[in-house]
Amino acid sequence: MAWRDAKASRVRLLLFMASIILGIAAVVSIQLFSTNLKDNIQLQSKALMGADYIIDSRQVPTERAQAIIDSLQPDASEVNFVSMIAFPKNGGTKLVKVRGLEGGFPFYGTIDTQPASAAATYQESGGALVDATLLLQFNIKPGDSIKVGELTLPITGALKAIPGSTAISTSVAPPVLIPYRLIKDTKLIQFGSRKEYQYFYKVSDTLNLKRFEDKIDPMLKAESADLDTHTSTSRRLGKRYDNVGKFLNLAAFIALLLGCIGIASSVHIYIKEKLKAIAVLKCMGASRLQSFLIFLIQISGIGIIGGLFGALIGIGLQELFPYLLKDFLPFDVEISISAQPIFMGVFLGLFMSVLFALLPLLRTWYVSPLEVLRVDEKAAQEPKKVRYLVFAAIILFLFLFSFWLLNDAIYALGFVAATFITFSILAGAALLCIKGIRKFFPKRWGFTLRQSLLNLFRPNNQTVVLVVAIGLGTFLISTLYFTKDILLTKSEIDTSANANMIILDVQTEQREAVEQLITSKGLPVIDNIPLVTMRLHSIKGELVNALRQDSTTQIKRWVLNHEFRTTYRDSLTSSEELQEGVWTPELNSDDPVVISISDNLALDLNIDVGDAIVFNVQGVLMETTIGSIRKVDWQQLKPNFSVVFPKGVLEDAPQFSVMATNVPNQERSATLQRELVAKFPNVSIIDLRQVFTIVEDILDKVTWIINFMAFFSILTGIIVLIGSVRTSKYQRIKESVLLRTLGAKNTQILQISAFEYVFLGLIGSLVGILLALLSSLCLALLVFKEPFAPSMIPFLVFLPGITLLVLGIGLSNIQTVLRSSPLEVLRREG
Structure with a gap:
């Protein structure tokens, strides 16, 4: 019976299947690649380092x-x-x-x-x-x-x-x-x-490197040295690529979640149509279990076949990842195929299809034979307890799956809570629209407009299901787009700075000669920054050597071993902003030394304005007090400093300089670099235009990868829309046929359907984009801690694009009615 019914509904069932194939493909490909990457890191950890x-x-x-x-x-x-x-x-x-x-x-x-x-x-x-x-x-x-x-x-x-x-x-x-x-x-x-x-x-393989590292590394760190083993390097590499994997996994999960929503919405409409047939079956003696199993077997079959196809596509797709990520990996990833991803794909396809279709499937259990005479929208409602149990199972599954992908219970809980809240808001918006249209129905509007609005709340309406499907798809796609913008904006560098060439390691005796060479070429000396190297001796009266041995200290370890390159000047730069205290521009020789430090250094040192620090300036101890704390924009590609002294303190200390100039073109840049290297071979020159080109190339590749994953979600979302809207055609055909029988023209039927789908598309996509805007703002401020400048692309492209897509699919639904006679249509659909 399941097979015969499936053959009659194969087009709709294929659309259900398409909803989940891409999501499974995305999850399987990324999971398989992540496994291969971790295996390769472990196997090649020695070759990555070249030593034990x-x-x-x-x-x-x-x-x-x-x-x-x-x-x-x-x-x-x-x-x-x-x-x-x-x-x-x-x-x-x-x-x-x-x-x-x-x-x-x-x-x-x-x-x-x-x-x-x-x-x-x-x-x-x-x-x-x-x-x-x-x-x-x-x-x-x-x-x-x-x-x-x-x-x-x-x-x-x-x-x-x-x-x-x-x-x-x-x-x-x-x-x-x-x-x-x-x-x-x-x-x-x-x-x-x-x-x-x-x-x-x-060393020999018998040496326990972890125990060896735990013993020797602290001794070396106390002497400003460091020990790295191939095992610790592989762990660091694994953690670094875990972050990339988490983003890719979330993108894949979004695609899979969209597929599940497609399954749930499509099966909801599909089963609604079958209630009368189920009631007939029960009149003929079919049991509850039999009627339930007919459709459970159909959905299970869809899940298994969809999972299998998704897993096979995923295996093919993961071959692309080594190519996409080759510039970010220190080795070639060898891809190995195992049966595990195929089993995982089939299991996910089966489990998620059944789980998300379970609520509409359960309605087949509660159809009574009497309802063959009176099937309506209130028929076959499952008990509230059963409904709540299914909802609880879905939420539990989403949490466990998110936790498996993210390996963080808080983030997984946040992701599930955000999805649940979004789902509730979308359903609430749809119900609010229905209530608002009913209450403020425009009775003076034309027949076609009134009829299309009536379709939004009549029996067998699809408003809630389609608004939730359209809105959630738009929300997830738009959130991915807004998040991509935040990530890429965070990675951008300021190319508008005046200086485009930096000259490093200029010795004190070379300073005048380098300046003369630059100015002789008709180029400006934009910056001439003196650098003095020093280390921390004591912090708030506690010796650094003692703090290194203190396992309870809240001071970050890197600061205790760091060699600071500091400078002195009388003003703040464009990349700095005074956060606390008072800026001191200059001191007399007998004044107490007051310095300014960056906000991140103050946090890592656990110090504040007024605290004392003693520096070791190449063997000379210098007592200082924190006078101010600066917020530094480290993203600006220009010389920035954690520690800045006022003028009048470090002028006589051993130092070297960093100079900056602006070179108008590549030819003059090459000429200046040649002469500088010939006369001063110790200096290093950074041509910022070359750096900008390299960074932009890297960002382009990152953008491509993010867009590649967003493509999965967008494509799955489109398939979900097609599935949901196409399935709804079977509810509108009889109404359209009845209207034609009563004398309605084709243009009127076309307009009624067009307005209905425009309303549905606009409501769903607009609410989805507004929710995405709110969630992305929270992500920007709370997670990335970046200002949020939303792109207009979702409003200008997604809103009209999704509305037109829903309209196009909806209008294709009634072509059968328009091309044929009413009786022919009824016979064919029957």
């Missing part, structure tokens, strides 16, 4: 740190720093990461070079391995030379890949590998240079 563990220090290791490093007997070591290099062949210059290596690093994975032999010979031959993309950019080949500081050496090979590098990091500062012994000859490591010392270790 690494000790690194941002300065020359202290005597005690060096003793620990030597006692562990490093198998390889490295010093790396960011610097400008030049190609003598054509005068090209570029900011790169110079890595001086000695020993057999990497112990796992390989250095991929062209020719392949260069990786093994560059240290002995005294050559350089240069990033392959960089060589192509400057038309340089192995055999040409490269100038690093004051050292010129041959390029022995093109560097394609090395453990620990990602596409993003190498695009900002491409790597150049040279032998460790030649670093001194470059004369680039001077006062103020940003450098890092790394020591690589290979």
